[in-house]
Amino acid sequence: MAGRPRATGESAGDRDSRQDLLDAAAELFIEHGFTATSTRAVADRAGLRQASLYHYFNGKEDILAVLLEGTVRPSLHTAHALIETPVPPLAKLWALCRFDLALLCGGPHNLGVLYLRPEIQSPRFAGFHAERAELRDRYRRLVLDSGADELAADLVFGMVEGVVLTRQWKTIPDVESFASAGADAGVRIAGGTDVAAVREQARVIAHLWQ
Template sequence: MTTAGPGRPRKQQAVRPGATARDEILDAAAELFTGQGFANTSTRAIADAVGIRQSSLYHHFSTKDEILGELLGGTVSTSLDFARAIRQHSADAVSAAARLHAVVLFDGSQLCNSRWNLGVLYHLPEARAEIFQPFMAARKELRTIYSELGRELARVSDADQGLGDTAFRLVESLINLRADGLISTDSASTTADTVMILAGLKRELPAVRTASRDLISRFGDVPERVSSMKSA
């Protein structure tokens, strides 16, 4: 028998990705929450999926809600950090478009390529509880940045003032597409391109893509398949 740390017996060798038992618990919970539902998943089931005792799970998380809160927060935090950095750049016609394109591409890539489709948990009734307010606040801030970038683009182009909110909704629609098995390797980039087409920037799209990729290479870490997407 191996151990997950002092006083934390493990029933078997680790079988899940993660540098720590805490990471493995999050991975198991993500699989169970998205596969059979939050309400139908017990902490015992999560512990069994990791190969630890239920009591050991409580060394890392005091409640199932705490696990869900960390998982939900993780779906937003990386994209929010990237969006905050991108918001600091100047806004001529190409760079304003590139900033919105980059945020859509980066955020969409996180939702499409994460190990589990945790976005399906966004609309759980439980997600409105007080414990999840940090997640809700972060998601609201991310949506606000989308709106700001959309308005900024509208000031230097013929784009609609509501383009940023439309972009946010399009990105989150990837969650349902993924749930339906309709996600492809270029879904995030197609979504970002679609936002630019809605802005009336189809002719400028090659330049926007190039500038967007530059922003992502400087400020983000996206999957190789996205970083090397076609520019044509």
């Protein structure tokens, strides 16, 4: 479906107006905070009329929820896909860490910092919290299946999500190398000693994490 007319009067044509609004909101929420950002400001940044925003979203909370869910849902889908793969748990853990880290540090906006916003405690974000908790549990199961303990599981998940703090003070120029190094670290935390062998095992399921 074609987007709504833009504030300039230009038709959106094939451009994805919904994605333009999400990108604009991400920039503003990170730059100025959620509370200080109005729907008019989001629409203006996207080059759309304010009324057009309500064609795609119910309001600011709706936009923020979609942004947050986008930082978790792809990794959760990958975690589900890994369950039945014919590789050892450590290889699955490596693949999940690798995918998740690339997602969190590879996008144009450091959306993970929004996890700390007090606004996301409202009921609108229950879905996001449920999916994040399920993803954490998937990490936990893989770590425990690898023979490590609950503490290691907490450390692996914390290490992965900690990339959002790294992005606050430095640019990550080589996302692929960074994500792979982080996955190596996750395997070591879970007790893996031959990381090179784990990486080779994960190549069997490369189509799931690349």
